[in-house]
Every structure is written in C-alpha cells, then in structure tokens.
Amino acid sequence: MPVVDVDPDELRRLTDHEEKSDDELIDDLFALGLEFEGETEDGDLQLEFGPDRLDRLSVEGIARSLRYQYGDDRGVYVPNTNDPDWTIEVDESVPNERPYVTGAVIRGVDLDEAALDSLIQLQEKLHATMGRKREKGAIGIHDLTMLKGASYREDGESRNSITYRGVDPEGDRFVPLDANAEMTPADVLTDHPTGETYAPIVRDYERYPAIYDEIGLFSFPPVINGRRTEVSTESRALFVELTGTDQWTIDRMCNVICYALDARGATIEDVEVEYPDGTLARPDFEVETKTVAHERIEGLLGVDLGVEETVDLFERSGLDADPDGDGDAYEVSIPPYRTDVLHPLDLVDDVGRAYGFNELDPQYPDVATVGGRHERSKLEAAARTSLVGLGFEDLLNFHMISEAENYDRLGVDPGTAVVGGGDPVTITEPYSEDYTMLRTWALPSLLMVLENNTHRAYPQDLAEIGLAARADDAENTGVAEHRTVAGVLARHDASYEDAKSRLAALCHDFDVDLATPATDHPTFIEGRAADVVIEGDAVGVIGEIHPRVLVEHDLELPVAAFEFRLDALE
Secondary structure (H helix, E strand, C coil): CCCEEEEEHHHHHHCCCCCHHHHHHHHHHCCCEEEEEEEEECCEEEEECCCCHHHHHCHHHCCCCCHHHHHHCCCCCCCCCCCCCCCCEEEECCCCCCCCEEEEECCCCCCCCHHHHHHHHHHHHHHHHCCCCCCCEEEEEHHHHHHCCCEEEEEEEEEEEEEEEEEEECCCCEEEEECCECCCCCHHHHHCCHHHHHHHHHHHCHHHEEEEEECCCEECCCCEEEEHHHHCCCCCCEEEEECCCHHHHHHHHHHHHHHHHCCCCCCEEEEEECCCCCEEEECCCCCCEEEEEEHHHHHHHHCCCCHHHCCCCCHHHCCCECCCCCCCCEEEECCCCCCCCCCCHHHHHHHHHCHHHHHCCCCCCCCCCCCCCCCCHHHHHHHHHHHHHCCCCCCCCCCEEHHHHHHHHCCCCCCCCCCCCCCCEEEECCCCCCCCCEEEHHHHHHHHHHHCCCCCCCCCCEEEEEEEECCCCCCCCEEEEEEEEEEEEEEEEECCCHHHHHHHHHHEEEEEEEEECCCCCCCCCEEECCCCCCCEEEEEEEEECCCCHHHHHCCCCEEEEEEEEEHHHH
C-alpha cells in the first residue's frame, strides 16, 4: 500500500485545527481509513492508505478529507477557473504510443519548502500509482515565467502556445534537470541517472515525446523536465502538463494536482488542448453523478437513517445528494478529484465512514443457520497444522504477482504443462507492475520471501497454503482455481532428501500414498527433481532449486522445495 509522509503541523494548519494533538490526528485519520505506520526522523507522520483514494496522496488532500469529517466543509467543491491564456498544440508527429496530453496553469501559488516538498511527493506518488511508474501517465511541473509561448491571436485576444510533438532520438538538445550540459533525448536515456531509470518506457519508440516553447525543447516526457523551467520556492506561477496513453487517466491526475494547489490559495487557469481533430478545455472539472437507493444504504450499514440525515452524511463526505420525491433514492454528485467512485457501493462506504463505522452495532444475520468450517477449510487447517509440526513457518502471501516473478525468474514458460506453467489470468488495468496477474503456483512467492530475508538467520523453512489460478476456457468463469501447498528449506545442507522426508511425513499424516518418479522441471536441478504422485495422480513437483534460480534471487545457500495440490490430501 502507498505510504505518505505528512507534516502534522502542516496538517493542523491546513485543517485550521491547531488544537489537535498528534494522537488525536492519528485517531481521526484512522477513521478515514488511513493507518499510522510510524514517524520519520523529521517527525512526519507516515500514513498508509488504500490506493483508490489518490486525492489523499498529499497533505492537502488529507486535510480536505479531515475538514469534511469535522463538518467544517460540506458538499461538492469545484474550484473556479480563469479563461485560458495558454494552448497546448498537439502535432501529428507525436508518437502513437503516447498521444494524449492535458494541463493547467496555476497562478498565485506560495511555495515554501513544505509546500514544494508536498508537491514533489504528490507528483511521485501519482506516478507510482495511477501513472503506473510513468508508463500510463507522467506529470511535468514548470515555472511559467521561464516559458516563452508562441504568440498568436484568437477572437481578438492574444494567446500563448506550446507544442507537444515527436523528436528524433538524436535530435534537438536541452539541459535536463540535475545536469549542466546539453543532451539529446538519446543521450539522456544512456547518460543520465533518471533517463536510465525510465528509458524502457520510450526506448523502442521511433520518435520520442517532447514539448517545445518558442525557445526550444523544455520537457522530455515521461522521462525528465528541462533545467530551464525548474520549479523552486521562488516560483509563483506554474505550468502543469501531463502526457500519457489514456486521456481519462491524465485528466484525473491533473485534477488531483490542481485541487492540492487550490488548497494553498492558488488560482487555476484553463488551458486549451488542440488536437488535429478537435479542441479540449482543461482541466476537466466536470461533476459526475450516480444513483443509490436509500434501502441499499440502510441494508448494507444496518442502521435506520432519515432522508435529511443521509443527505447530511453525503455532504460530510464531500458529495452532494439530491433525494427523489419519496426519498427512496439519491442522485449523488461526485467531485472531479474522486477517481475511486465507480459503483453505488462506493457511495455507501462514504456514508458509513461519515456515520462512523465504530458507531455501528453488530447484528446477527436474519437467517436460521449456524456457521461452521467448510470441509475445504478443515482440510487446509489440518495441513497447515501438520506443516508447522514438521518445522515450517506458516506464511500468507499475496495471490497476485507479476509475470516476471511467476515465470521468468524461475525459468518457466507460460502455457507449458509443467507445474506453474499454466496460462496466466492477467489483470486488464493493473495499478502496479508488481501485481499484474494471479499466480499459477506459490513457489515464486516463497522464493521472493527468501530473497527479502537474506539478512535473517538460517535455516529458513517456510511453507504456504494458498490460492493458485490459471486461465481455462472450460470453466464458466474462464479461470480454474485451486489451493496449493508449497514448502522451501533454505540451509547450507538442504537436499532433495530433506524435502522428500518432510513431504512423506505430511502424506503419512493424511494416510495417502506418495510416489516420486524422476522428472524434469526448469526450476529444479536436472536429476534432482521428481513428480509428486499422490494416490496415483501427478499433483506436483519436488526437488532442489537450480543454481540459476538461486542467483536470480540473490540466494547463496541451497534450497530444496516442493509444491502440490491441497485436494490430493483429501
């Protein structure tokens, strides 16, 4: 989960609640779903939150949520914007891989050190989350006074324009941030630390994205800005530009930036984006609406609410609610910085938080049944107990993973018949490159834990019982899921025999027959791997991890491992 560093003094000032102690702020933030993770050396609060509320990636956004919670602010707030004085012209030479741009002009901003640090943190947190490490969206913030727009007249008024277009890799030169000499875009990707980090995004483009003013190239998105337009505490007017692969995404990222700066007293000015086939007015502060039934709110929260009370709770969530004539449903207005409201259930969640989840009274469901463990859950609990008894430390890992961790680092090809080689169940719009698919087996997760635990003492005997999945058109959901059992033994003398003895003891506890005929598997050493055959069915694999895989995970000790389907123990 994202963690944001927040200066408590800034938070008190922006909420206008100087009387709040740090402990009181932490309690109030927890009610919003922000968990306190500790303090930095400078005394900043470290807050972890769900990645859906991107408007809380800065102290300004968190302060806004607290003001609503305290009742100091109510309803939807949309900043006023001034008429456009700047235009972004989109040239036809823009790379097809990154065709979209948006932006805004910010005037009258007061950037002290705290405000500038907050703005930079917000920029980088948006890059890491919604921008997907700048691949889907990247933000450039520039000192407006250092830009010279190409002047032209429209409707009798003077306008300034900049141009978003493509540039040859060895084309125009500029001085990037943290550099003292001019460089071509190609030079930046090879000779600049930031360029090396983000080079994979644009390296294969025939032409690179670039933004020009009348003087020349000043921004190389999504890699780095030019030094000429660097923002400092002396900056009082800013030009915010965002480029990306999706217009909706960069527009919403722009909104979050604009609202944060508006909270510090800045004025927002529109920018016109001129595409070859039409013109857009940005930032896009359109207010969306969704409808939710009163009965659904009461049913999910388990409380009786009057219409006026429900409207009040919506307003204390930063929303506006217009009840129909009978009060049976509400048309709810959603501010443009809320990227998380996708369904009426999200609105019910807001009402619940405004009401106070701690104020809800637990109720027994109105059904004539008694709960109990499912047979699968009983089997899983019994297997977990046996593994712990055999000396394994029980783990619980994420079921989501990346293709590189699931396949590449273990030498497994997707779609093959080996254990772990099933077709991936991928996420269409993942928030992070680290979690793009459901894992096809659990062994990669255990090796990642070992990789992160190299500073811990050995031996390390780890086991997990968890979900694995693969794409399967024969299933009505298109996904075949199963529970898998995996174990690793990391020690100086770990061997195939150690892993098999543990596996044999586990099978003995469940009174099932085990056989281990030799097999080949790319993750394991040739001649030191076998199929796991239980009651005559091949259900897994066991062996010694290949040195190539160990080196890939920075492991300097031998590792023996096994993995098989949990249902084989039934």
